[in-house]
Amino acid sequence: MEATLQDRIRQQIGEAPVVLFMKGTPVFPQCGFSAAVVQILSHLGVKFKGIDVLADPSVRQGIKEFSNWPTIPQLYVNGEFIGGCDIVREMFETGELQQVLEEKGVPIRA
């Protein structure tokens, strides 16, 4: 991957404490898996920044290489890759997601 693209992705990941690379926008997700993660974050009252990979093919490919993860959505908290849709859903169901967010200082709705 080009260094400039990698820098751009790093910068995007750092733009907010919680960043979701997704297809579509938080208001209009374009894929069921992205929509599911948006729904979980919204349910928890988590403020997050959505980055629409459909708007930029280089980011769509680049984020997969960056995290060695082949699918979108991808959730990052304080710069750390948390997982895709299955992992986020599983962590939400077990309460781990809430715990990780709290540990990382992200306010959630109790």
Next chain:
Amino acid sequence: MAMDAATIERLIKESLPDAQVSIEDLRGDGDHYAAQIVSGAFRGKTRVQQHQLVYQALRGRMGNELHALALQTSAPKE
């Protein structure tokens, strides 16, 4: 593009020979699967690392030929 469940299982077992794999074709369209995989190779790894092992076993097919594979991974119980 689609992949059959037997191919998915074979690729996973090539990389993780001890794996117990059960695959469900969620829509019967050969494109949306859910897999439960139990392997000793997952022991001590985070979920992200466990799923990365499975994606590696699928050698680049995930996200390409294979659109949706919901994963649930775990290590065998002691």
